Amino acid sequence: MCETKDSPVGVRIKDIVAETHDTKTFILDRAIDAKPGQFVMVWIPRIDEKPFTITGSGKSLAITVKERGGATKAMHNMKKGDILGIRGPYGDGTYDLTKKKKIMLVCGGCGTLGLVLLLEEAMRKGISVDAIIGADTKKNILFADKFRKLGADVIITTDDGSAGKKGFATSVLEERLKIQKYDAIYTCGPEIMMQSVLKLGMMHGVEVQASLERWMKCGFGICGGCALDPSGLRVCKDGPVFKTDVLKDIEGFGTMTRDKSGAKVFWKDMC
Ligand SMILES: Cc1cc2nc3c(=O)[nH]c(=O)nc-3n(C[C@H](O)[C@H](O)[C@H](O)COP(=O)(O)OP(=O)(O)OC[C@H]3O[C@@H](n4cnc5c(N)ncnc54)[C@H](O)[C@@H]3O)c2cc1C
Ligand code: FES
The missing domain is CATH 3.40.50.80 (Nucleotide-binding domain of ferredoxin-NADP reductase (FNR) module)
Structure with a gap:
């Protein structure tokens, strides 16, 4: 099968870290090379697809999710080992540090x-x-x-x-x-x-x-x-x-x- 960055790829949740009372970080079983400011589209099976900023890149993609409505509530109910669909990374306009001290x-x-x-x-x-x-x-x-x-x-x-x-x-x-x-x-x-x-x-x-x-x-x-x-x-x-x-x-x-x-x-x- 031909995999492109614009078709969702199934990834497993490796770990979930509670950051605050309503915000969790999901560490995913997928390596990613992302620039600061880029995001991924996350498909939550049977619910919806939503954008999330990348908060961890390299060996494990991480996203951090605040519970707001339907999709984010469903994500907060997910467990280690569950599957999400990911496409991206997206965003050509990223934070730029050129010549900054x-x-x-x-x-x-x-x-x-x-x-x-x-x-x-x-x-x-x-x-x-x-x-x-x-x-x-x-x-x-x-x-x-x-x-x-x-x-x-x-x-x-x-x-x-x-x-x-x-x-x-x-x-x-x-x-x-x-x-x-x-x-x-x-x-x-x-x-x-x-x-x-x-x-x-x-x-x-x-x-x-x-x-x-x-x-x-x-x-x-x-x-x-x-x-x-x-x-x-x-x-x-x-x-x-x-x-x-x-x-x-x-x-x-x-x-x-x-x-x-x-x-x-x-x-x-x-x-
Ligand atoms: C580029 C990008 C990056 C994002 N990164 C993150 C992230 O890292 N972590 C995170 O928790 N959230 C992030 N979001 C927002 C995330 O996509 C929303 O939390 C999500 O759409 C809410 O979905 P929901 O189904 O839970 O709630 P919904 O029921 O869809 O929405 C809940 C409430 O939020 C409002 N809302 C939702 N999305 C938007 C929007 N894009 N613009 C204006 N109002 C909106 C709705 O009108 C509603 O009042 C990002 C959004 C964008 C566009
Ligand atoms: S979300 Fe379709 S053009 Fe930006």
């Missing part, structure tokens, strides 16, 4: 998982990394220990002050940018947070790279379901990571997305 990562909620491979690569390249990990409350802080072990200088923020500094990740970023020069800011998380990161980056003349989330069907650029207005750039193929030059021109960045039918919807009405 000192960088800042700004992670919101489960956006932290989108920056793990980037942090690993930055460490391999000897780049100095500061990271702000923001969450609404303590129990939703993800990967803080992992980030510290990898070598990042981590600041925690929570909206309710139950851990770290009380307030938004972007307030800490604003303070840091007054005293520290960064070669780039890398962000992943709620789009409203990434919109603020973009504004701060532009004010201080620092490049921003952000990973976007849109409804995905094909995952490799043919259905148009994830196209951005007005450029028509596709998040699955041209992204999911975009830089300041593209982010600043996206219509409704931080406020608007599209639902699975393609209709425009506001992020504030979706939470």
